[in-house]
Amino acid sequence: MKTLTNILWWLWLPVVLVILWWFASAQSTNLFVPPLQKIVESTIRDFGNGLLLTAMATSLVNLVLGLLIAILFGVIFGLIIGETRRLRLILDPFIHFFRSVPQSALVPLIIGAFGIGAEPKIYAVAFACVWPIMLNTIDGTRSVEVGVRQVSRVFGIPKMLYFRRVVLPGAMPQIVAGVRVALPIGIVVMVVSELFASNMGLGFYILNSSSTFRIPETWGGAMLVGVIGYFLVMVFSLFEKRLLSWYFKSAAR
Amino acid sequence: MTIPQSIHTGTLTTTGNVLLKVDNIALGYGEGAAEKRIVDALSFDVGLGEFISIVGPSGVGKTTLLRGLSGLLKPKVGQVVVGGHVVSGPHPDIAVVFQDYSRSLMPWMSTRENVAFPLQGRGAGKAERNKEAEAALEAVGLGGQGDKYPWEMSGGMQQRVAIARALAYNAKVLLMDEPFASVDAQTRFDLEDLVIDLREKLGVTIILVTHDVDEAIYLADKVIVIAEKPATVVDVIETGFGTHRDQVATKADPRFQDARARILTRLRHND
Numbered sequence: 331m332k333t334l335t336n337i338l339w340w341l342w343l344p345v346v347l348v349i350l351w352w353f354a355s356a357q358s359t360n361l362f363v364p365p366l367q368k369i370v371e372s373t374i375r376d377f378g379n380g381l382l383l384t385a386m387a388t389s390l391v392n393l394v395l396g397l398l399i400a401i402l403f404g405v406i407f408g409l410i411i412g413e414t415r416r417l418r419l420i421l422d423p424f425i426h427f428f429r430s431v432p433q434s435a436l437v438p439l440i441i442g443a444f445g446i447g448a449e450p451k452i453y454a455v456a457f458a459c460v461w462p463i464m465l466n467t468i469d470g471t472r473s474v475e476v477g478v479r480q481v482s483r484v485f486g487i488p489k490m491l492y493f494r495r496v497v498l499p500g501a502m503p504q505i506v507a508g509v510r511v512a513l514p515i516g517i518v519v520m521v522v523s524e525l526f527a528s529n530m531g532l533g534f535y536i537l538n539s540s541s542t543f544r545i546p547e548t549w550g551g552a553m554l555v556g557v558i559g560y561f562l563v564m565v566f567s568l569f570e571k572r573l574l575s576w577y578f579k580s581a582a583r
Numbered sequence: 584m585t586i587p588q589s590i591h592t593g594t595l596t597t598t599g600n601v602l603l604k605v606d607n608i609a610l611g612y613g614e615g616a617a618e619k620r621i622v623d624a625l626s627f628d629v630g631l632g633e634f635i636s637i638v639g640p641s642g643v644g645k646t647t648l649l650r651g652l653s654g655l656l657k658p659k660v661g662q663v664v665v666g667g668h669v670v671s672g673p674h675p676d677i678a679v680v681f682q683d684y685s686r687s688l689m690p691w692m693s694t695r696e697n698v699a700f701p702l703q704g705r706g707a708g709k710a711e712r713n714k715e716a717e718a719a720l721e722a723v724g725l726g727g728q729g730d731k732y733p734w735e736m737s738g739g740m741q742q743r744v745a746i747a748r749a750l751a752y753n754a755k756v757l758l759m760d761e762p763f764a765s766v767d768a769q770t771r772f773d774l775e776d777l778v779i780d781l782r783e784k785l786g787v788t789i790i791l792v793t794h795d796v797d798e799a800i801y802l803a804d805k806v807i808v809i810a811e812k813p814a815t816v817v818d819v820i821e822t823g824f825g826t827h828r829d830q831v832a833t834k835a836d837p838r839f840q841d842a843r844a845r846i847l848t849r850l851r852h853n854d
Contacts, residue, residue: 478687483673486675576690577690579734
């Protein structure tokens with residue numbers, strides 16, 4: 331009963347908004363604001379013929395691979411930089427610089443430099459996502475209690491074990507928060523990367539439909555990206571709760 | 584748990600019966616002219632199996648001294664020698680129980696993992712680690728609670744876990760930094776008696792740093808009073824209570840009262 335109430339609470343606003351949109355747009359003759367009905371029809375059709383599924387698969391593979399590379403580099407370098415004061419002082423401005431550079435604007439350059447195909451798109455996602463993850467990892471590393479550091483020193487814990495069992499788990503809440511920030515950035519860059527020199531993926535679907543004036547498809551593609559983003563964040567939160575159960579439970583006390 | 588062989592066989596030929604020797608050390612922060620000296624010309628010996636309290640007023644430099652004894656802070660002058668070896672950094676013969684259990688236990692590890700972690704650092708296998716950890720938990724009265732997380736336990740239990748971790752490390756010397764300062768009075772008595780009990784059963788050599796004069800006398804064979812700036816030893820008192828103590832009887836003992844009066848006078852005199 332409680333879950334049902336929760337679901338209703340969670341669902342009523344989206345449902346109301348979709349209904350409003352449906353009726354408000356029903357009579358629209360504006361080419362760029364098609365009726366919702368047409369958007370839904372075109373989306374269902376392109377799901378049916380496999381067009382959107384292939385596009386989604388292509389995009390998601392790029393996103394996930396890019397994100398994994400970003401996590402790998404962001405966490406490893408973040409831990410090292412966070413634990414090394416001198417390195418932190420030297421590199422801090424660079425990291426903030428790269429973080430502030432508009433990643434979407436760099437995509438054409440990355441693709442220009444690395445050529446067409448999936449790889450440059452994966453690099454573009456990785457490059458955009460690595461900064462928030464790295465910054466958060468550095469912060470997380472700094473927040474590890476002095477007490478557990480002292481314990482590790484007094485008991486002569488070797489460096490690698492110390493990183494793996496003390497610093498990494500201690501920084502994990504912030505690392506995970508960094509990945510959560512990186513996720514939507516990655517989605518945007520994923521789409522943008524497919525607007526250049528591409529014939530696959532959701533970005534291409536959106537660009538191609540809009541340049542041939544199939545506007546309902548453009549809307550459908552963009553909405554689908556939003557839905558994907560939402561679901562990825564949801565799935566990520568579940569993963570987060572499992573990974574950080576000690577953190578949530580100990581904080582609740 | 585096995586006690587290191589050297590304790591029983593007395594291989595410490597160079598130092599005789601002295602397990603730990605603090606030889607005229609000076610401790611401070613900073614270098615050269617900018618150095619702030621906290622501890623100076625401080626010496627004492629700790630015999631095998633002895634229980635030493637170091638007592639001094641708040642802010643005298645007890646924590647700095649403990650950092651020096653544990654190898655976390657290198658002496659500017661002099662040396663700390665344990666079992667014939669000069670301590671030049673964290674040393675396998677020295678285990679530490681820190682004051683703040685909530686900061687010294689790792690919340691992402693179960694109690695057993697926390698206790699076993701220093702053993703993992705030594706390269707012990709998982710089965711061995713867990714066995715030692717379980718034995719140490721048993722010794723502090725937490726047998727069978729290894730699967731719990733520290734944050735599922737009370738403060739007193741968490742400090743027992745920290746003590747178990749130090750025991751499992753199998754060091755010759757146990758350093759305790761105000762280990763009972765963050766628990767309530769009753770828990771404090773329980774933990775004090777636990778430490779007395781452990782000492783009696785396992786024969787560990789213990790150095791306890793505290794600002795609590797009563798606690799210092801109640802627990803120790805020898806109370807070292809530190810005061811002045813920079814801190815140095817101003818008095819050494821043998822309590823002579825033997826290994827067995829009682830919260831009521833021991834504290835009512837005239838020797839306890841005498842020691843207490845002597846230390847308090849000493850500390851007031853030095854203000």
